[in-house]
Amino acid sequence: MKNGVVIVGAGHAGVQAAASLREEGYDGPVILIGDENEPPYHKPPLSKTFIKDADAKPQPLRGEAFYSGNAIDYRPGVWIDRIDGGERRLDVSGGGTIAFDRLVLATGSRPRLLKLDGAELAGVVSLRSLADARLIRELSAQSEEVVILGGGFIGLEIAATHVRQRLEAMGVRLLTGTTVARLEGEGGRVSAAITSSGERLPAQLVIIGIGVVPNVELAEAAGIAIANGIRVDQHMQSSIPEILAVGDAASYRHWFTGGDVRLESVQNATDQARLAARTIVGHAEPFAAVPWFWSDIGDMKLQMVGLTQGGDSHVVLGEPAENRFSIYHYAGNRLLGIESVNRPADHMLGRKMLGAGFSPAPHTVAAGPDALKAALAAFSQDEPARASA
Structure with a gap:
C-alpha cells in the first residue's frame, strides 16, 4: 500500500490505531491527523484533576519520541474538508490533498449544543477539549456560584458527587425533573439560569453537560452509511470497506446485546482501534470486547x-x-x-x-x-x- 493508512482524529482511538498498526507489523506509511494544535492527550483527567489544580498539565497519550520512533507522521492543527472515497484522497482545509489506501475515521464526538436564550453569553461553557478545560479552570477561580446543566458523567464529575445525600452534604444542590428555560446575563456575561418553574439560580459560570453528538459529517458527505454514528461491521469497516471507523463516532451491532450501540469510552475507543489495525493487516476477527467504564466522582x-x-x-x-x-x-x-x-x-x-x-x-x-x-x-x-x- 504505497499511500498507506491515514487516521483522522488524534484522540484515544486514533493514537491507538496508529500504535496498533505498528504493533501488528504494518510497515507502510501511517499519517495521524489532529485538528488541535496540541500533542495528543488523555481526556478523562480534564474533568477531574486538571480543572481543580491550577498547576496540572495535560497528560500526553504518548511521548514525543513514540511518533518519530515508530515512523508515525503526526500532523496537528489540520482540518479535513472532504473525503473522496473513489479517488481515496482527503481534501485539506486551506488547500492540498492527502492520498490513502486505507482510512480510519476516529473523529469522535462534540458537545451537544444548548438551544436556549442566553446560551451565547460569556461564561457558558462545555467540556470536551483541553482548551475547554483551561477555560473552565480559569472561570472557576473567579466564580462563587456555578450551575451545571446535565446529570451525566461530565456534570457529575464537575459537581463532585453522584448520590443526592452525598451531594447535599458537600453543599451541592441537585434539581431533578427540572429544565432550564433561559439564561440571563449582565454586560454580555451569564448571571443566572432560570428554571422552567421560574426559579432564578445565580451563576457566574454555567457548564453544559447534556451529552454529545458524533462527528459524522465527513463520512456522510462521502456517501458512507450513517446510523447514530458511522455504521461499521464487526471488523470496524464502513459501507466503503477501505474506510474504517472507531471510537465515539462508530455505531455497530453489539455482539452481547444484539442491539445497535454507539459507546463513548476510552476502553471502547482503544479496543476498536486495535481491531481496526488487525483488520487492515489481514488478521480480521469479529469485535467481541466486553464494554467497561469508570468515573471518579468525589x-x-x-x-x-x-x-x-x-x-x-x-x-x-x-x-x-x-x-x-x-x-x-x-x-x-x-x-x-x-x-x-x-x-x-x-x-x-x-x-x-x-x-x-x-x-x-x-x-x-x-x-x-x-x-x-x-x-x-x-x-x-x-x-x-x-x-x-
Whole structure:
C-alpha cells in the first residue's frame, strides 16, 4: 500500500490505531491527523484533576519520541474538508490533498449544543477539549456560584458527587425533573439560569453537560452509511470497506446485546482501534470486547462493566450507606452488567465473568465474592469440555 493508512482524529482511538498498526507489523506509511494544535492527550483527567489544580498539565497519550520512533507522521492543527472515497484522497482545509489506501475515521464526538436564550453569553461553557478545560479552570477561580446543566458523567464529575445525600452534604444542590428555560446575563456575561418553574439560580459560570453528538459529517458527505454514528461491521469497516471507523463516532451491532450501540469510552475507543489495525493487516476477527467504564466522582470510584439496558432485576452486594456496594443487573437469569462504587474487586471479577461468557445465578451473586470466584473457576474448568461436546 504505497499511500498507506491515514487516521483522522488524534484522540484515544486514533493514537491507538496508529500504535496498533505498528504493533501488528504494518510497515507502510501511517499519517495521524489532529485538528488541535496540541500533542495528543488523555481526556478523562480534564474533568477531574486538571480543572481543580491550577498547576496540572495535560497528560500526553504518548511521548514525543513514540511518533518519530515508530515512523508515525503526526500532523496537528489540520482540518479535513472532504473525503473522496473513489479517488481515496482527503481534501485539506486551506488547500492540498492527502492520498490513502486505507482510512480510519476516529473523529469522535462534540458537545451537544444548548438551544436556549442566553446560551451565547460569556461564561457558558462545555467540556470536551483541553482548551475547554483551561477555560473552565480559569472561570472557576473567579466564580462563587456555578450551575451545571446535565446529570451525566461530565456534570457529575464537575459537581463532585453522584448520590443526592452525598451531594447535599458537600453543599451541592441537585434539581431533578427540572429544565432550564433561559439564561440571563449582565454586560454580555451569564448571571443566572432560570428554571422552567421560574426559579432564578445565580451563576457566574454555567457548564453544559447534556451529552454529545458524533462527528459524522465527513463520512456522510462521502456517501458512507450513517446510523447514530458511522455504521461499521464487526471488523470496524464502513459501507466503503477501505474506510474504517472507531471510537465515539462508530455505531455497530453489539455482539452481547444484539442491539445497535454507539459507546463513548476510552476502553471502547482503544479496543476498536486495535481491531481496526488487525483488520487492515489481514488478521480480521469479529469485535467481541466486553464494554467497561469508570468515573471518579468525589470520594466515589464508579466502575461499570457490561450494558444494563433491558434489565428486569438486580442483586446488591455491600452497603450503599457505607459508600461501598455493587449492583448486579439481570434480564431473567442472564447477567447483563455490574455497577460498582468503591468495590474494584467486584468490577474486575465482573469483567472476567462477562469476558468468559459466564452468567452466575442471582443466588450465587448473593452468596458473595468467594462463591462467585469458585463458580467462575468451575465454569472455566468445564468450558473446554463444553466446547468439544
